[in-house]
Amino acid sequence: MKYIVMECHEGYAVLMDEEARFVDAANMHYKVGQTVTDPILMNDKMDSHRNISMIVGRVAAAAACIALLSGGGYSYYSRNLKVDSTILISSKANITISMNKKGNVIQISYKGKEGEEIVKNYNAKGKDKLTVTNELIEIEKSKGYLSKGDTVDLYISTEKSEDYDTYKSQIENGISEADVKVNVIDAAKIEPEPHNQPVIPKPAENSPANAEAAKPNAVPAPDKPADPPRAELAQQSGEEPAPPVPQEGNHKDNVPPTPADVRPDAPEPPQHRADSAEAPVKPDNNAQPPAVDKPEIKDPENVKPADPDENAVPRPAPAQTPEPDDKASPEIVLVPKPGAIIADKLAPEDKKELSRHIAPEPEQEQDTDKLPVLPPETPAENEAGPHHSDPAPPHNEADPIHSDAIKPIE
Amino acid sequence: MDPNAHKIISQVYAAKKDSHAADELISAYMPFIKSETAKFLKRSPDQSDDELSIAMFAFYEAIKNYSRLRGSFLNFAALQIKNRLIDNYRKEKRNMGQVSLDITDDDKNELIDTIRDEHDEYEENALREATQQEIDELSAQMNDFGVSMSDVAENSPRQRRTLEICQKAIYYARNNPDILEDFLRTKRVPLARLAEGAEVERKSLERHRRYLVAVLLICTNGYEIMRGHIMQVLKGGKLS
Numbered sequence: 001m002k003y004i005v006m007e008c009h010e011g012y013a014v015l016m017d018e019e020a021r022f023v024d025a026a027n028m029h030y031k032v033g034q035t036v037t038d039p040i041l042m043n044d045k046m047d048s049h050r051n052i053s054m055i056v057g058r059v060a061a062a063a064a065c066i067a068l069l070s071g072g073g074y075s076y077y078s079r080n081l082k083v084d085s086t087i088l089i090s091s092k093a094n095i096t097i098s099m100n101k102k103g104n105v106i107q108i109s110y111k112g113k114e115g116e117e118i119v120k121n122y123n124a125k126g127k128d129k130l131t132v133t134n135e136l137i138e139i140e141k142s143k144g145y146l147s148k149g150d151t152v153d154l155y156i157s158t159e160k161s162e163d164y165d166t167y168k169s170q171i172e173n174g175i176s177e178a179d180v181k182v183n184v185i186d187a188a189k190i191e192p193e194p195h196n197q198p199v200i201p202k203p204a205e206n207s208p209a210n211a212e213a214a215k216p217n218a219v220p221a222p223d224k225p226a227d228p229p230r231a232e233l234a235q236q237s238g239e240e241p242a243p244p245v246p247q248e249g250n251h252k253d254n255v256p257p258t259p260a261d262v263r264p265d266a267p268e269p270p271q272h273r274a275d276s277a278e279a280p281v282k283p284d285n286n287a288q289p290p291a292v293d294k295p296e297i298k299d300p301e302n303v304k305p306a307d308p309d310e311n312a313v314p315r316p317a318p319a320q321t322p323e324p325d326d327k328a329s330p331e332i333v334l335v336p337k338p339g340a341i342i343a344d345k346l347a348p349e350d351k352k353e354l355s356r357h358i359a360p361e362p363e364q365e366q367d368t369d370k371l372p373v374l375p376p377e378t379p380a381e382n383e384a385g386p387h388h389s390d391p392a393p394p395h396n397e398a399d400p401i402h403s404d405a406i407k408p409i410e
Numbered sequence: 411m412d413p414n415a416h417k418i419i420s421q422v423y424a425a426k427k428d429s430h431a432a433d434e435l436i437s438a439y440m441p442f443i444k445s446e447t448a449k450f451l452k453r454s455p456d457q458s459d460d461e462l463s464i465a466m467f468a469f470y471e472a473i474k475n476y477s478r479l480r481g482s483f484l485n486f487a488a489l490q491i492k493n494r495l496i497d498n499y500r501k502e503k504r505n506m507g508q509v510s511l512d513i514t515d516d517d518k519n520e521l522i523d524t525i526r527d528e529h530d531e532y533e534e535n536a537l538r539e540a541t542q543q544e545i546d547e548l549s550a551q552m553n554d555f556g557v558s559m560s561d562v563a564e565n566s567p568r569q570r571r572t573l574e575i576c577q578k579a580i581y582y583a584r585n586n587p588d589i590l591e592d593f594l595r596t597k598r599v600p601l602a603r604l605a606e607g608a609e610v611e612r613k614s615l616e617r618h619r620r621y622l623v624a625v626l627l628i629c630t631n632g633y634e635i636m637r638g639h640i641m642q643v644l645k646g647g648k649l650s
Binding site: 020 | 429432433436437458460463464466467469470471474479480494498537538539540541542543544545546548549559560562563566567573577580621624625628636639640642643
């Protein structure tokens with residue numbers, strides 16, 4: 001194609017081709033009237049197509065950036081902010097330490113006033129789980145919730161069993177409290193038995209319901225009668241009430257299930273059990289021990305003695321839970337009240353005898369690990385749950401069994 | 411935004427519509443153009459360098475194609491210059507293995523002197539000068555119609571379909587001298603008659619009115635050289 005140079009400018013020239021097309025081209029030292037071939041023509045296909053391409057490209061880039069940020073944000077959240085496992089310090093304060101996937105402490109929750117008292121002035125930021133556990137135990141000791149020689153049950157809830165093993169070994173080797181023994185229990189293996197066993201509303205930490213609830217995954221299944229059912233079942237069977245499972249969101253309600261509260265074989269009034277068994281108790285809510293006002297006295301003779309083989313009682317106290325991997329005897333619980341200690345030391349038959357004298361009280365568990373029997377489920381009781389905070393003993397104040405059990409002794 | 415940036419953008423938008431403003435803008439930013447060329451050549455460009463001419467043309471392209479969505483004009487222009495120079499380099503690279511006609515032998519005779527030249531340089535110069543005269547006359551006549559060469563280049567049909575429509579109209583006008591007489595007398599393009607006679611859409615002709623002015627003038631007497639250049643079109647032959 002030949003072109004005639006029609007006009008020359010500073011940076012371009014106007015050419016006419018053999019098809020009578022006028023085009024702009026690079027002025028390669030052209031002269032007007034010159035005939036040229038193979039000029040450098042202007043690329044004039046840029047406007048609409050390129051604008052659209054530009055806009056589409058920018059939108060695609062923005063979408064890609066958003067997708068990357070979202071993915072990164074979710075990844076960061078799932079690794080750093082999402083609760084992956086928990087450690088429940090089964091004590092009066094019933095404090096739950098929540099950790100992320102990396103094992104770093106991201107949250108500390110509590111139930112009851114004792115827990116609030118401990119946690120409110122405590123800063124766990126930047127501390128690892130061992131440090132936090134040690135410090136919390138130390139604080140509980142300073143406040144009298146733990147005594148020298150006590151054994152603290154630590155319920156670990158993890159998604160993976162290997163994480164549990166890791167944490168268990170770390171804690172067992174890392175807990176520096178010499179005066180307090182530590183019992184690490186897998187909360188996943190604590191099975192609440194809502195309907196069959198009387199749930200002794202043990203104030204808490206030892207309740208398997210609490211432990212399960214402490215699990216990140218463990219939904220404090222509303223349909224699971226957490227502690228109350230266990231308490232009730234425990235009452236029925238005379239076994240320890242299920243320790244109130246520390247519910248994740250329930251920082252204030254549940255009384256920390258103390259191991260001492262678990263009375264495995266404490267005979268309980270059948271009424272409590274029946275009611276408890278019927279009512280669907282949420283682990284946290286029902287973790288409250290039975291109200292003192294409603295002691296259910298079970299016919300001791302009908303009360304099943306604490307039967308270690310009988311898993312009817314959702315072993316409240318993690319301590320008492322016959323965890324296969326829990327070598328330590330679950331019998332040790334925190335005993336705030338002297339009466340409770342004494343009661344715990346009672347032989348099952350003595351306890352039965354005792355229960356006969358204690359009309360309104362729910363029966364105590366014969367096994368120290370078992371939670372006290374929860375009173376019949378009432379809304380109030382259920383609210384209280386087996387984990388209601390009990391200042392002195394592991395049991396709640398509402399726990400008729402223990403309190404009442406203690407009373408005569410006193 | 412920087413006030414200078416605003417100024418540049420306003421100048422660019424003015425240069426889009428006015429060829430003189432475009433020339434002034436190119437002259438004003440010649441140091442910038444030379445600087446960008448030097449970055450590519452790794453040396454200071456000379457006025458006779460083709461790369462500098464290409465860079466100036468790329469700057470003009472940037473003026474024509476710039477919009478505020480593209481961000482900074484100078485950055486956009488720099489990119490255009492760089493791309494053009496790279497394209498030219500790749501094109502020239504294909505010829506790198508060839509022997510230059512300017513090389514000299516031991517007797518200092520250039521190789522080009524040994525090749526038979528069938529072209530008559532004097533004739534070519536004469537033809538060029540005659541063509542230039544026609545073009546100058548055409549430009550003057552186009553000014554009467556309020557049309558410049560740059561306007562014609564901008565208004566020239568890009569798509570083949572549109573070009574064929576315009577060529578049909580031109581062919582019809584050439585075969586009907588009264589239309590051309592009417593055109594010269596009224597200084598207006600008889601779009602209705604052309605559309606009816608050529609059986610094409612009038613709207614397409616209206617969109618390329620300035621182009622039709624230039625081509626219809628070429629069809630009138632006095633522009634034999636240019637008519638000879640586009641003879642294929644004037645004869646109504648199909649586009650290649």
